[in-house]
Amino acid sequence: MGDTTFRPTLGAVEETLLITLYGRAVETRDQNGLLDDPAAVAMVEAIDYDFAKFDGKPSLPRACLRTLTFDHWVRAFLAEHPAGTVVEVGAGLNTRFERVDNGRVRWIDLDLPGAIALRRRFFREDEPRREMLAASVLDTSWMDRAAGLPGPWFFSIEAVLPYLAEDRVRWLFAELTRRFPGSRLATDIATTAMVANQGKHDVVSMMAARFDWACDEPRDVESWAPGVRLAEECTLATLPEELVAGFSPARRERARTAAETVPEKFGSSRLSLFQLRGPEDGAAAPR
Ligand SMILES: C[S@@+](CC[C@H](N)C(=O)[O-])C[C@H]1O[C@@H](n2cnc3c(N)ncnc32)[C@H](O)[C@@H]1O
Numbered sequence: 001m002g003d004t005t006f007r008p009t010l011g012a013v014e015e016t017l018l019i020t021l022y023g024r025a026v027e028t029r030d031q032n033g034l035l036d037d038p039a040a041v042a043m044v045e046a047i048d049y050d051f052a053k054f055d056g057k058p059s060l061p062r063a064c065l066r067t068l069t070f071d072h073w074v075r076a077f078l079a080e081h082p083a084g085t086v087v088e089v090g091a092g093l094n095t096r097f098e099r100v101d102n103g104r105v106r107w108i109d110l111d112l113p114g115a116i117a118l119r120r121r122f123f124r125e126d127e128p129r130r131e132m133l134a135a136s137v138l139d140t141s142w143m144d145r146a147a148g149l150p151g152p153w154f155f156s157i158e159a160v161l162p163y164l165a166e167d168r169v170r171w172l173f174a175e176l177t178r179r180f181p182g183s184r185l186a187t188d189i190a191t192t193a194m195v196a197n198q199g200k201h202d203v204v205s206m207m208a209a210r211f212d213w214a215c216d217e218p219r220d221v222e223s224w225a226p227g228v229r230l231a232e233e234c235t236l237a238t239l240p241e242e243l244v245a246g247f248s249p250a251r252r253e254r255a256r257t258a259a260e261t262v263p264e265k266f267g268s269s270r271l272s273l274f275q276l277r278g279p280e281d282g283a284a285a286p287r
Helices: 017-029 038-046 059-080 096-100 113-122 141-147 166-179 192-196 218-224 241-245 249-259
Strands: 085-089 106-111 130-134 153-157 183-189 228-234 270-276
Touching (some): 059 085, 059 096, 059 153, 059 183, 059 241, 059 249, 059 270, 085 096, 113 130, 130 141, 141 166, 166 218, 166 270, 218 228, 218 270
Parallel strands (some): 085 106
16 A cells, blocks of 8 residues: 555444445446546545455446446436435445536435545535535434425435344334425345345455345335335346436446346345325425
């Protein structure tokens, strides 16, 4: 490691943000890569960590496909609600704001304290449109802050909920639905097979953090709180058509190949987009 790098202090679940960061850096360095995230390359170069242990692991490009899908859903939300609020939950060192900013969105990057301390080394708050909050997604303090920003809201929760216990996930859906009617929530949902076999996962097995929540049928979440509706879902093999249509032929081929690496023993985890109480459920019309 060079003299200019520094070693971050991260808790077990916080450390997992380095996996997805590295995935974006690897894809960026490859001229046929799935995405372009030069900031990820710079952050990897600045952090003293054994990233090489992730080299060649097939789940890295898969994580990038997930990220592109969330970008796609956030862009679609902003096309309808250009002055709405996006909360990036478990933001890690994600650069979604840089990829989708429309010049009007209000944005919160939320993560646990160690992750936000690291994030502050690389990202600036840009009042009044962009801020960082150090809190658990299970705290209500950040919800109070988000509620003070213009609605509707988009909760982008990528690679976070599988680390929580199911009762906490249930509470979160109910609370967000109650407090933020008319909003959307995107999350990935691990299969029970994935969680049962996580010890055989190519990178999760290298981490101390463990998956907990699993669900084989995302529509079951609809029964957790009145007004929760599964609006869209896909797997890495069935990405949204409009997203794939924007890929170059080389990127399309790379995406197809990456999706094929999901081990059968894990099943197909879903990427799910939920509507939290639409107008038909009595939500106020979005401002
Ligand atoms: C696998 S990383 C994903 C990071 C980022 N979403 C990405 O895709 O690059 C998981 C992230 O979730 C965060 N996280 C885990 N549990 C959390 C919680 N209870 N509240 C907020 N963030 C949490 C971790 O600190 C970490 O940044």
